[in-house]
Amino acid sequence: TLITRFSEAGAESAAALKRTLQSQTYDRWEWQVAGVDVTALAADEPRIKALDQPMGEWIGWLSESTRLAPSALYRAVDAARADSQIDALYADLDALASEDRRTQPWFKPDWSPEMLLSVNLFAGFALLRRSHWLNADESAWAAALRLAEQGAAVHHLPYILAHKRKIGALTPTPDDAAAVAAYLTRIGAVEARAEIDNGTVRATWKAPAPRKVSIIIPTKDNAPILERCLTTLFSLTDYDSFEVVLVDTGSVDLAAWALYERFPVRVVRYTEPFNFSRACNLGAAACDGDLLLFLNNDTEILHADWLARMAAWFAISGVGVVGAKLLYPDGTIQHAGVIVGGGGVAGHVFIGAAEGVRSIYGSDRWTRNLLAVTGACLMIDHALFEDVGRFDERYKLNYSDIALCLRVHEAGRRVVYDPHVRLIHHEAQTHGRNSFRSDIERAGMDYGYWFERGDPFYNPNLTYMEALPTFRRAGETSMNNFRDYLARLPQREVLRLPDDFLW
Numbered sequence: 001t002l003i004t005r006f007s008e009a010g011a012e013s014a015a016a017l018k019r020t021l022q023s024q025t026y027d028r029w030e031w032q033v034a035g036v037d038v039t040a041l042a043a044d045e046p047r048i049k050a051l052d053q054p055m056g057e058w059i060g061w062l063s064e065s066t067r068l069a070p071s072a073l074y075r076a077v078d079a080a081r082a083d084s085q086i087d088a089l090y091a092d093l094d095a096l097a098s099e100d101r102r103t104q105p106w107f108k109p110d111w112s113p114e115m116l117l118s119v120n121l122f123a124g125f126a127l128l129r130r131s132h133w134l135n136a137d138e139s140a141w142a143a144a145l146r147l148a149e150q151g152a153a154v155h156h157l158p159y160i161l162a163h164k165r166k167i168g169a170l171t172p173t174p175d176d177a178a179a180v181a182a183y184l185t186r187i188g189a190v191e192a193r194a195e196i197d198n199g200t201v202r203a204t205w206k207a208p209a210p211r212k213v214s215i216i217i218p219t220k221d222n223a224p225i226l227e228r229c230l231t232t233l234f235s236l237t238d239y240d241s242f243e244v245v246l247v248d249t250g251s252v253d254l255a256a257w258a259l260y261e262r263f264p265v266r267v268v269r270y271t272e273p274f275n276f277s278r279a280c281n282l283g284a285a286a287c288d289g290d291l292l293l294f295l296n297n298d299t300e301i302l303h304a305d306w307l308a309r310m311a312a313w314f315a316i317s318g319v320g321v322v323g324a325k326l327l328y329p330d331g332t333i334q335h336a337g338v339i340v341g342g343g344g345v346a347g348h349v350f351i352g353a354a355e356g357v358r359s360i361y362g363s364d365r366w367t368r369n370l371l372a373v374t375g376a377c378l379m380i381d382h383a384l385f386e387d388v389g390r391f392d393e394r395y396k397l398n399y400s401d402i403a404l405c406l407r408v409h410e411a412g413r414r415v416v417y418d419p420h421v422r423l424i425h426h427e428a429q430t431h432g433r434n435s436f437r438s439d440i441e442r443a444g445m446d447y448g449y450w451f452e453r454g455d456p457f458y459n460p461n462l463t464y465m466e467a468l469p470t471f472r473r474a475g476e477t478s479m480n481n482f483r484d485y486l487a488r489l490p491q492r493e494v495l496r497l498p499d500d501f502l503w
Contacts, residue, residue, distance in 0.1 A: 001056030003136050006035030010064035013165070014041055017062065018048065026073040030055060031062070032136075051136060058089075060127035061140045065165040067096065068125060072161035076127050079155055087132050087152040090144075091161035092459070093124030102163060105360045106170075107459035107469070110156045112369040113148035114319075114416045117180055118200045119366050120144065123170050124162030141176050145183040158460050172201050189315055198356060200365050202420060206308070207315035213242040213307060213379070214289030218270075218279045219297040220248065223255035225426065230263045232301035239307040247283040249274065277391035277400040280375075284385060292385055294401075296376040299326070300424035309421050310379045320413025321380045321405055323373025324421035325364065331355065334425045336364040337417040338372040338402060339457075340450045341464045341478030344485025345443050346372060346402045351467040361462060361469035368417045370457045371409055371450065375401025377423055384413060392446075396436045399443040406447070435495045444482050451478035 002021070006014060014036045021031055022045070033041065034051040042048035058080065062068070076089050094105035108121060115121055122140035132152060134143065147154055164170065177194040180201050184192035189205035196202075215233070219226050226246075233244070244265040251257060260267050268286045270279045284292055291311055306324070313322045326335035336350040350357055350364045357364050375391075378401060388407040391400040405415050444451075454460055455478075463472045464481055490500050 001030050001032060001054035001059045002062040003051065003054065003059070004031065004033045004062045004064060005051070005136070006033065006064050008035070011036045013064045016067065017064065018045065020067045021047075021062075023070045024068065024073045025070055026077055029073055054130070054133065054136075057130050058127040059130060059133045060125070061122075066124060067163045067165070069159070069161045069163070071159075072125055075157055075159060075161060076125075079157060080129075083155065085153050086129070086155045088126065088128045088144075088147055088154045089157055090122050090126040090154070091124060091157040091159055092461075093162040093164060094160050096163045096165055102160075105160055106362060107158070107160075107360050107461050108156060108362075109368070109459060110456040111154040112457060114316075114367050114369050114414065116141070116144050116148055117184075117194075117203045117367045118419075119362070120170070120172070120176065124164060139175065139179065141172075142179040142183075145179055149183060149187055171199055172196050177201050184316075187316060189312070198365055200363065203367075204309070205312055205315070207312045210239070210241045211290040211311055211314065212288070213239070213291045213293055213311055214284075214287030214382070215242055215244045215293045215295055215307075216247060216280060216283035216287065217244065217295050217297050218247045218249055218276060218283065219251070219256070221251045221253040221256050222297070223253055223259055226256065226297045227259055228300055229295075229297050230259065230265070234263060236301045236304050237307050238304040239311065242307060243287070243289060245283050245286055247279045249279050274396065275393055276397045277395050278393045280400075281390045281393065284382075284390065287382070290382055291379055292382050293377070293379045294375050296425065298426040299377060300426070302422050302424060306421045306423065309418065313379075313416055313418065314381060318412075318414050319416055320384050320408040320411070321373060321378060321415040322421075323370075323379075323415070323417050324377040324423055325355075325417070325419045326374065326376060326423055326425035327355070328352075329424055329426060333357070333364055334427055335374045335376065336419065337368055337370045337457075338374060338405075339464065340371045340402065340406070340447055340455045341458075341481065342455075343465065343467070344481045345440060346399065346447065347464070347467060348374065349467065349469065353468055357468070359469050360471075361459065365419050367419060368457065370405075370415050370417055371455055372402040372405035373415060373417055375404070376425055376427075377421075378405075380404075380408070381413075384408065384411070387411065394442055395439050398435055398439045399446075400439075402443070403446050406450070435497055435500075437489060437491075437493050437495055440486060440489070444486065447482075448479070451482055454478065
């Protein structure tokens, strides 16, 4: 059963919607409508009825601005038959510039509960199993939030099955923002608010009680860099319950040691051979905070609420890791989430783009669930950090943050990217411009399952080899991308950035 409520202005589209349903390759449907002359519309089509109690096993919304692909219902029914545990389905969509020209596709990720705080994943085409349908007055976005709250099994159909007459139909309304705020309140957030900002919903809330955050910053010499980090951290942060633990990995610069006396920090000395993962673990072992924040010393705080906002995420059941948006000093994006398989191993999406980018994968301004975020600014529940085995010390420098996030995901907890936590990242000033071949080889072993399966929070129609998402090349696989990447590297352990990566 599909349901359409026509506005006075949209009633003229009824005939076109009728044609889109009559063109379906699956013909066991009914269309319930309101706001139009049902008698005239149904004169030659008995499957059209006035809005009443839906009769279908699957029920969904069909907005007056949407046209369905001919295979939409067939693909949905086929997926539902293949997995009887599915409670709801949704699909990708695009816009119609004219009747014969499609534009602005949105290739969605698999089910991403936290993305619903910014944008409607059910936009375009979505169906709910009858047992999960509430009523025709509930919006698709509100229904998606309710399903997230219930922990429902929601399936993504990675096909463009809906075409919007205008992309502006995706712009949230005040009612959408209110639905987001109500959802947050229901799941335990305090003082939840949501407003429309730059074409998306921006939500804010507080945790029921503040939790102590231990901020762990590995560092060595480079006093001006660390000073900038600590100065902005202590002068701007409006969250009271935190401590800063510096892990000194061998500083000989007296100016660095003078900073340790100047700021209210604890110092842990790391005197072993260089291993960034072990240094982070050593710092964590010295902390007693409920939450751990791993922070590079070449970061710069921009907003007072950054730490409070990150900590508030852990009031939401199931959240295990939270990452931030990191910007280069020129304001372009350095990190807006990690795609496992991206760039051959694991890459930052939207890297180098201006903030506010709109792509076929969506926007950097949207909250997302991901397989991983960068360890340059990564918050994790302390107990969870211990449960999943801390950072894997077999990684000397790179990719242990990704491996940590993957273990968090595999433990059933969610990784979240928050676009409203924004820091400057003066990249590669923490540990120089070296990389290690053994780290890359180990990543290939540890991430191999995801190379084969694909990153569920990306989209199988998109290439893994571009930072700004675009269409996937024919025959492209993440495992082949990784093998090609590794084959191009020099056969030595210590690799220099960027020289050894300029192909």
